[in-house]
Amino acid sequence: xxxxxxxxxxxxxxxxxxxxxxxxxxxxxxxxxxxxxxxxxxxxxxxxxxxxxxxxxxxxxxxxxxxxxxxxxxxxxxxxxxxxxxxxxxxxxxxxxxxxxxxxxxxxxxxxxxxxxxxxxxxxxxxxxxxxxxxxxxxxxxxxxxxxxxxxxxxxxxxxxxxxxxxxxxxxxxxxxxxxxxxxxxxxxxxxxxxxxxxxxxxxxxxxxxxxxxxxxxxxxxxxxxxxxxxxxxxxxxxxxxxxxxxxxxxxxxxxxxxxxxxxxxxxxxxxxxxxxxxxxxxxxxxxxxxxxxxxxxxxxxxxxxxxxxxxxxxxxxxxxxxxxxx
Numbered sequence: 001x002x003x004x005x006x007x008x009x010x011x012x013x014x015x016x017x018x019x020x021x022x023x024x025x026x027x028x029x030x031x032x033x034x035x036x037x038x039x040x041x042x043x044x045x046x047x048x049x050x051x052x053x054x055x056x057x058x059x060x061x062x063x064x065x066x067x068x069x070x071x072x073x074x075x076x077x078x079x080x081x082x083x084x085x086x087x088x089x090x091x092x093x094x095x096x097x098x099x100x101x102x103x104x105x106x107x108x109x110x111x112x113x114x115x116x117x118x119x120x121x122x123x124x125x126x127x128x129x130x131x132x133x134x135x136x137x138x139x140x141x142x143x144x145x146x147x148x149x150x151x152x153x154x155x156x157x158x159x160x161x162x163x164x165x166x167x168x169x170x171x172x173x174x175x176x177x178x179x180x181x182x183x184x185x186x187x188x189x190x191x192x193x194x195x196x197x198x199x200x201x202x203x204x205x206x207x208x209x210x211x212x213x214x215x216x217x218x219x220x221x222x223x224x225x226x227x228x229x230x231x232x233x234x235x236x237x238x239x240x241x242x243x244x245x246x247x248x249x250x251x252x253x254x255x256x257x258x259x260x261x262x263x264x265x266x267x268x269x270x271x272x273x274x275x276x277x278x279x280x281x282x283x284x285x286x287x288x289x290x291x292x293x294x295x296x297x298x299x300x301x302x303x304x305x306x307x308x309x310x311x312x313x314x315x316x317x318x319x320x321x322x323x324x325x326x327x
Contacts, residue, residue, distance in 0.1 A: 006324065009051055012317045015310050016059035019073055023055045026077040026128065027084075041105060041117045042124075045084050048102045053212070054183045055080045057318060061184040061201050063311040065191025074131035075186045078141055081125035083179050086148055088118035093156065094238065129186075137186045144182040147174050155240075165246055172213040173206070180209025200302045204315065207299030212322045214292040217242035219326060221280045233276030239266040243291060245275075248284035292323050 013020060027046055030039050055076035062072040090096070091104040092114045106114040122145070129141040151174020184201040193201070220235050221244050235242050241262070249258060257275050265271055279285070296319045306312055 006320065007317055009321065012314050012321060013052075013056050015314055016056055016063060019059040019063075019069065019076065020052055020055060022069075022073045023052070023059075023077045023080060026073055027081055027124075037113075038117060038120055041109075042121065044105070045088065045121070048099060052080060053318065053322075054083055054179060057180060057205055057208075057315065058183040058187040060187075060311045060315050060318075061205075062187035062191050064307055064309065065188065065193045065197075067187060067191035071132045071134070071190050072187060074128050074133075075137055075190060076183070078125050078129035078132065078137075079179060079183045079186065081121060081128055082141070082145065082148075082182075085118050085121035085125055086152075086179075088114060088121060090152070092118070093152065132186070132190060134186075134189060136189050140182050140186050140189070144178050147178045151175055151178075165243075168241065168243060168246060169210070172210055172217075176213040176216075177206045177209030180205040180212065197306060200306060203302040204299045204319075207295045207302065208319045208322055211292040211295035211299070211319070214243050214288060214295065215323060215325065218244055218285055218288050218292070220244075221276065222285060223326070232280070233272070236261075236276055236279075237266075237269070237272045243288045244279050244284050247287040247291075248279045248282055251282065251284055251287070289323065296320070296323050 024046070028043065030042075058076035058079055059072060062075075087099065088105055091099060092106040092111060095106075096104055097107040105117060109117070126138075126141065129138055132138075151171060154174070155171060181202050182205075184205040185198055188198040188201045217235065220242065221233055223232065231237065236245055245258070248255070249262075252258065255278070257271055257278065261268070261271055261275050300316050300319050303312060303315060
């Protein structure tokens with residue numbers, strides 16, 4: 001009996017490879033007076049990895065409606081540059097010295113220089129969004145930036161050690177799903193899609209973006225340090241409660257170590273290590289993955305009434321990839 005193999009990322013992105021190459025080139029464009037340190041920093045950030053799933057979603061979404069190529073590339077570059085800028089500030093706020101196993105900017109520069117670089121990358125992202133020549137796309141971009149920053153402030157002031165699904169899902173929308181949503185929504189606007197189609201693609205990306213973050217949070221427990229580029233269970237060790245921990249709490253509500261950790265002993269390294277290992281080896285990982293697959297199912301269902309074709313098929317393939325990557 002023949003078994004069907006899932007397409008690779010390269011195969012999924014094949015219809016928009018030229019667009020992705022153009023996005024990559026656009027993000028590396030400098031301005032006439034750009035300081036050489038900024039040029040080097042941007043190159044470092046863009047070379048540090050990432051599968052460019054957000055611009056791929058934008059290009060595929062716009063391709064469904066034959067959106068203008070150059071404007072679509074500008075919007076896709078804006079979204080990926082926005083995401084890149086958030087990483088600069090996130091790493092500084094979290095004190096992270098590595099991302100994907102590569103030193104972060106704040107590991108090499110002063111806090112002031114790191115903040116200013118992040119600000120510059122935000123400004124470059126806004127300039128790319130403006131090049132899409134659409135007021136609505138600019139408003140989507142601005143809205144997404146506000147959601148991202150507000151989410152970070154919420155996390156900084158109220159989310160450490162907070163263990164509720166409501167808080168978790170609000171946080172992953174702010175952190176990740178909102179950017180996915182902006183990618184497909186902007187692209188559909190540029191393709192002059194109907195409002196119902198724009199809403200459908202926004203729903204698809206919001207759900208898939210949520211699944212993407214859930215899988216990231218699973219990998220934080222199941223991956224190895226060399227592969228994920230940070231210590232296993234680093235989120236929980238820093239007081240950030242993610243879905244695997246919430247599922248573990250539901251399965252084992254009287255677990256003494258988890259109870260102690262959530263009740264004020266987040267700084268206890270030995271206790272954190274025991275809880276991380278318990279979650280890593282529990283069915284909470286499987287339950288979390290099932291929840292991510294539920295998001296993906298809802299995302300794919302939102303595409304039902306969109307024009308059929310290879311771009312739509314590859315959006316569906318991206319959704320499937322999101323819940324199978326590196327697991």
